[in-house]
Amino acid sequence: MSKKICYVTTIAPTLQTFVLPTAEYLHKNGDYDITLICDHNENFKNMIPDYMKYRPVNMERGIDLTFIRIIYHLYKIFKEEQFDIVQYSTPNASLYTAIAAFLARINVRLYAQWGIYYVGSSGLKRKIFKVIEKIVCSLSTAIQPDSYGNLEFSLSEGLYSQSKGSVIWNGSACGIDLERFDIQNKAQWRQEVFNELDLPPDSIIVGFVGRINRDKGIYELLQAMQQVISTNHKVVLLLIGDFEEKALEGTELYQWSLDCPNVLYCGRKMDIEKYYASMDIFALPSYREGFGMVVIEAQALGVPTIVTNIPGPTDAMVESKTGLTIPVKNTEKLVEAVERLIEDKEFRDYLSNNSIDFVKEKFEANEFRRQVLNDRNRLIQKSK
Known part of the structure; x- marks a missing residue:
């Protein structure tokens, strides 16, 4: 029955x-x-x-x-x-x-x-x-x-x-569907996104996927990236998701993000796996999450993650093995984490390789x- x-x-x-x-x-x-x-x-x-x-x-x-x-x-x-x-x-x-x-x-x-x-x-x-x-x-x-x-x-x-x-x-x-988020396609997808967005080949992509609002830590992310980009013009911030609230509108920070060619608002994407593949670093400085599916999606494609030390995202990664954790609403620590991963490619590659195995073992x-x-x-x- x-x-x-x-x-x-x-x-x-x-x-x-x-x-x-x-x-x-x-x-x-x-x-x-x-x-x-x-x-x-x-x-x-x-x-x-x-x-x-x-x-x-x-x-x-x-x-x-x-x-x-x-x-x-x-x-x-x-x-x-x-x-x-x-x-x-x-x-x-x-x-x-x-x-x-x-x-x-x-x-x-x-x-x-x-x-x-x-x-x-x-x-x-x-x-x-x-x-x-x-x-x-x-x-x-x-x-x-x-x-x-x-x-x-x-x-x-x-x-x-x-x-x-x-x-x-x-x-x-x-x-996570590992046939969809297939690491074998990473190089091809990365090139497709670089071509679509007309990005220089030596760009370093810091990505965010989710609702673009305060609870996701978008204010701290923009603050941090304003500092990072000011000293390294190869860094590009890729923001993927719907802009849900007007809390940032009218602020100098939001206007900076609109005027800066290194900040790209891409809206929601159905083929999100391709955009993860284009990233070198994934950041989710959220205030609250249930789990943070975006964290394991990024890791499935070998992207090191930076998350806040809150329940959910910290269960979806391993500190210093697949990514880094930072305090909530802490722009300074976010800057430090991003700059560490940019400057230390060997460490970034270590996190990337661990991320792929971690997701396969734990979340298939x-x-x-x-x-x-x-x-x-x-x-x-x-x-x-």
Whole structure:
């Protein structure tokens, strides 16, 4: 008899990036019926396999005063379908789904804790979102952060008991497809990007991939690179991702980044693996992360990483073996790390070679999916 699992996130790209490949694996190898719930997105609807059900429910990011209607809509779907597992992630979707699934008496309410929103916040905002996080955790029957660092942080914060929390294999939300991020293609892809961006062949590329906003440490990254580029004109900062907020606009730093030919805003890229291949150094000076998939994506293509010493990214690399860690919001240490990797090519090559082996051993996608299948079967059996 087929088992029924429903995945809920706020927006479609989260499902597309982190859920679809694993959901396909569960269907083909574990006889799972799949239902997907997120905002209305025609492109997403048209690209998912025919055997998956798509139930659009709009859940705006931020405070949505229609939350009661949203919870009721989800509740009706859950009562109708009686899923064996409802899995949810992202802040708004997790709160609404946890409440609705609890009211619908879904046996396995699985919170995929891919980041803890209040980390990096302070004052009243931190208190409010910590309360919300506790509500979601209390209504869930199982909680799976995507890194051991975030599991340890959650336990220390009293968000849930040790018996509720677990991490799949070595962490991450989905593992990494090493056929897509194929190191054998690195030289070719690097040349293609250099040609596309008209970069001098001796350029040293420092890259960033993600939402371009304050929480990702973009302000500190621009500050650091302003210093680095002023003394080394071969260095180019490659920024890949959507510009999400206007916090930088109007500042002298942002204007400098627009005027500087060594800073390139490239927007979101579907063939992101090619852009990683063009990088010599990858920097993620984030304030908070669930895991930091971009860190293992970069390392899969042999790119040494610089990350802040926060739960998540520090689980996705090994200090002084695949990359370097720095304190949060510390421009000076970021400058030091970037300049060290620029100046010491032998050390950079050492980190690069270790990175490739590390990702292959710890985060290969097919093994990750096999572990997920075993875990989902275990959760269902345990709930009976």
